[in-house]
Amino acid sequence: MSALRPGSGALSSPGRRFGSWRCCCWWWWVLVVGVAVGSGDPWMSAEACPSSCSCSSTRISCVDPERGINAFPVLQTEAEMENITDIYIANQSSFSSISDKDLHYYKNLRNLTVTNSRLTYVxxxxxxxxxxxxxxxxxxxxxxxxxWRIFKHLNISYLILSGNPLHCSCENMWIKLWLGEEADIQELRCIEDGGARKLLSRLTLPNCEVPTATLTPSNLTKMEGENMELLCTTSGVPSPELFWDMIRVAYYEIATSGQTSKLQLFNLSSTDHNSKISCTAENIVGDKESSVVLNILFPPKITKLSDAIPDHHWCIPFSVTGNPKPTFKWSQNGKPVKEGQYIFTRIHDYAEREYHGCLQLDSPTHINNGRYKLEVANPYGTDEKEVDAHFMHMPSDATDPEPYYYGK
Incomplete structure (x- = not known):
């Protein structure tokens, strides 16, 4: 997740932003009306829905102030809760918190409203x-x-917070940075120590800033078997915490002192190639990530060479690893295969450090039968593997000295 920037309207990417306040109001109206009428969804039985709420197959509405709720509504089965996409709660004087388990089974929830209630803690x-x-x-x-950590992993498009007694504190500074001009449109205010109310957009506090993280070096090209050292330097007030995130990297040590952390990688292997390494600085205002991708050089290896498969064209499938990308050379019965329009190497996919492809043959005949050898090479090594391929039986009359081609 990138740093929160003034006016960006994003927690994790520049493309994530809030719509206009008018759009927010429209959404709010749709939810109120949609929940109230059920939009034609079948309504649940009284036994399946909490007594103080009304429920359809996709919506829950709890708006009765007299038969109020003091916790999130729970349906009879997990399957019923997984189908819910909209929850609307209003006018609940005893509803005060959203815990880490309340919404656990509402996995498809898209719209949540809790308004005009006593919600104090999330x-x-x-x-x-x-x-x-x-x-x-x-x-x-x-x-x-x-x-802000509540929303770190989410793609929230609309966040409405007006009408809450927010403190003018560093902990709430991220709201100003995230909402940008939307904070003024909502007339979002915070309460200062003396009790005065202030527009959140005008909040300025000393020693309250989004942290930074700088990862060096930026070029991470190494040979297989070598070691590597990375440094992450952070800054920010309040002082940030520093986190490393590594995928697939097996052998490493971390040493942190103050605002600098050193990551040592040992005996790098081909499995580390294209692994992302991230250093993240976090404080109560937000976070900043710096990342690099490992480029490990290693010799090629043929991990699969299989029997020919009849398809739209015949295919001798293979999988090959290697960095940089190896060259491919084929031979048939000891003689080089001349690639062209009807016989050629085709790479279909590159994933998990492997090239997946075929020696593709268009309408091969008996003259294409034989033992095929694949040789791969890059500046760091070579590999080869063989397979037998049979496409067509010899014709009964083989006196014609010229090649006699058949269709499939």
Whole structure:
């Protein structure tokens, strides 16, 4: 997740932004009306839905202030909760918190409204299973603070926070940076120590800034078997925590001192090629990630060479690893295969450090039968492997000295 930037409207990528306030209002109206009428969805039985709420197959609405709720509504089965896409809660004076388990089974939840209630606390893990959540309306509650980490893994498009007694604190600075001009459109205010209310967009605090992270070196090309050292330097106030994130890298050591951390990688292998290494600095204002991708040089290896497969064209399939990309050379019965329009090497895919492809043959005949050898090479080594291929029986009359081609 990238750093929060003023006006960016994004927690994790520049492309993630809020719509206009008018759009937010439209969404809010759709939710109120849609939940109220059920949009034609079949309604659940009274036994399946909490008594103080009304439910359809995809929506839950809890708006009765007299038969109020004090916790998130729970349906009878996990399957029923997984089908829910919209939850609307309003006018609930006893509803005060969203814990890290309340929404666990609402995996397809897209729109959540909790408004005009006593919501005071939202756990940092409240939406850990709600990856599809896009619209969140927490207007007119009792929230004094909210952590950006709650939304770190989400793609939230609309966030409404107006009408909450937010403190003018560093912990809430991320809201100003994330919402940008949307904070003014919502007339979002915070409360200063003396009790005065201030537009959040005008909040300035000393020693309160998004951290930075710098990863060096930027060029990570190494030979297989070599070692490597990376340095991550962070800065920011409050002082950030520093985290390393590595995928597939097997042998490493980390030593951290102050705002600098050293990562040592040992005995790099071909399996480390294209691995991403990230260094992230986090504080209560936001986070900043710096990342690099390992480029490990290693000799080629043929991991698969299989029997010919009849398809639209005949194919002798292979899988080959190697960095840089190896050259491919074929021979048939000890003689070089001359590639051209009807016989050629075709790479279909490159994934997990392997090239997957075919020696493709268009309408081969008996003269193409034989033992095929694949040789691969790059500046760091070679490999070869053989396979028998049979495409067509010899014709009964083989007196014609010229090649006699048949269709498949």
């Amino acid at each position: 756990s940092k893990l409240a939406f850990q299973n709600n990856f599809k959540l896009q619209y969140l309306n927490l207007k007119d509650n009792n929230l004094s603070s909210l952590s």
